[in-house]
Amino acid sequence: MKLSCCIDLNEKDIISIVGAGGKTSLMFELAQEIKKQKSKILTTTTTKIYVPTKEKYDYIFLNDKLIFKSLISDKKGIYVYGKTINTEGKIIGLSEDQLNSVLGYFDYMLIEADGANEKSLKGWNSTEPVIYSATTKTIGLLDIQSLGMTICENSIHRFEEFCKITTSNKGEKITLDHLLKLIIHPQGLFKNSKGEKILFINKADNLHHLNMAMQLINSKIISCANIVDKIIVGSIKNKNYTNIGLNKGVDTVL
Template sequence: MNLKDLLNLKKGDVISIVGAGGKTTFMYSLAEELRGENKVLVTTTTKIYMPHNKYYDFVAINKNNFNKYNYEKANGVYLYGSHLNEENKIIGLDTELLKAQLPYFDYVLVEADGSKRKSIKGWKDDEPVISKDTHKTIGILSIDALGKKVNTENIHRLCEFESITNSKENEIITEKQLTSLVFHNKGLFKDAIGEKVLFINKVDGKNELILAKRLAANILENNYNYVDKIIIGSLKNKQCQLVT
């Protein structure tokens, strides 16, 4: 199934995406599904790399240009940012500036977290940056983190990750640690608003499918209605399924 159906999206939904291991890909994949029949805003409350132009139809990297596109009637993907920095990263919108754009779009997709392209992360007190208007918070967890070492090469915010998961440097990341990352009050769904959806990414083959299903089963067993929905899949292969 496609992402928009698995997520049961409704017009007007604001989707905030957090975690590591596929946030940006998730945002553009979902935008592509919605693109043809909707006016879709993609943006960030942190910062993201400027994407290839195939991922958007209109771009405004300055708040003074937003009104030009807010009143544009054409369907498509609209990419908004405050400005570009020296690394060619889009500096995002603060939550009040984001709120002002919401009435002009059918769907709003927000990358609300940073991970410096690492497989997994911990969180500082001031992140993620989630709009209060969010309807669904998507937590991205990459199955390829399993078996990797607890170190700065693999983990963004190593000290915070160690604290959340009770890990030590150079240990191997296990299913237990990923589960604790999901449920900890300073973990994946820290500051989440609306429906909490766990997306387990990089399920690209049979081995990854086995591991992802086992992880999902363990999370469901300990869930007690904390996570509202679990989806596993491969954004690369465009294959996703709901876990029940």
């Protein structure tokens, strides 16, 4: 089963990706898969992302004035749009109004809607995440390899907010309970989410981390009603994905 099938992707879907531990990789992996359908795909951000390497896209426009001149093109492929590049070498993303302006020109829109400063976990301040109002699916990314990690400023983006959400303290080790709180808390992973809520537990790269992900799901998440609409466990790196049936446990293992 492909990633797009796990997500149950539909034409004209607008997907916002939040969390930490592989958002950009997920966005471009999904874009590459959709591209095989001869589709026109927008990849962008409402925050900031590093400029992707050339093999990840077909067309790139990083000048506010050039973006809208390119929209009438009927060429299929992956488009990267941004306002400009800042001094960090990051793309400054599109505003709500700009996203509204390009809405009708693409078969799919993939939006990185959160920032984690390349950390494995994060907390959220009052302005985050920045989710486009027309989003049809929100994918919340969770790094299962963060289990056992020491809670501190060096490993967690917005460390103080994370501790409030998870009722944790500096120096503790990340547990399944901490990750559950991060998922279910109103100010946590699915804060401001729109449309279908999809939990993607990433970096289940080996049997140990797959078992930890399943333990989190079976002992914690499935027992809590109305947290998410769909759960995927997998490894973006290895292109392996597992669909989880919320009432039955594992549905499909690849």
